[in-house]
């Protein structure tokens with residue numbers, strides 16, 4: 383029998399610097415279009431909002447943590463004294479360039495983590511933190527330099543609703559499949575999950591799409607009507623190519 387944890391090869395290691403640079407400059411909207419053109423329609427983690435709008439650009443690879451519902455006899459405050467507790471172990475395992483992505487089953491009555499753990503992630507070089515539940519200490523996250531996205535906030539600690547079980551397994555986050563090593567990109571709109579094997583080509587094509595859309599945007603601002611301009615027909619593309627000669631994409 384196939385172990386579900388091995389249903390896809392683990393993908394690890396840092397992303398190529400040019401892929402990171404490209405993903406840093408494009409929007410999540412553009413990325414979802416690029417993924418849709420490759421057949422992937424469920425890639426945006428709908429409902430998640432940035433906790434610090436000034437630290438809303440995020441690019442990193444997924445380090446996953448899965449929670450199941452809490453049980454009163456197991457999930458008591460004393461468990462945090464154990465450094466092997468999966469939530470604390472996850473925070474102490476996330477490395478530079480990684481995003482801690484938590485599966486809270488979309489439940490946010492209790493937080494998935496708080497400001498001290500968020501600060502520790504920042505000090506460890508994490509690229510961000512994402513949960514489909516809540517965080518606590520949201521005023522800390524509002525000024526922390528760590529990109530952080532959640533579906534909500536809650537003062538209540540995780541043990542009340544969540545029991546951390548697994549690190550680095552495939553999870554669902556906001557109903558989107560996230561495999562360890564996938565690429566999480568966040569902006570002011572929210573978070574998109576880019577399958578790791580597509581990251582390089584999606585990043586490259588997203589930059590090209592945004593360059594074309596920069597031209598289309600300028601034409602619409604100048605008063606052009608939509609037909610033939612958006613989407614661009616061959617004549618519009620011809621004008622774009624002429625414009626692009628003097629306005630190359632920023633690498």
Ligand SMILES: O=C([O-])CC(=O)C(=O)O
Nearest residue numbers: 495496497498499539540
């Ligand atoms: O969620 C928790 O219990 C941890 C917490 O408050 C923090 O990290 O500051």
Ligand SMILES: [Mg+2]
Nearest residue numbers: 496497498519
């Ligand atoms: Mg706290």
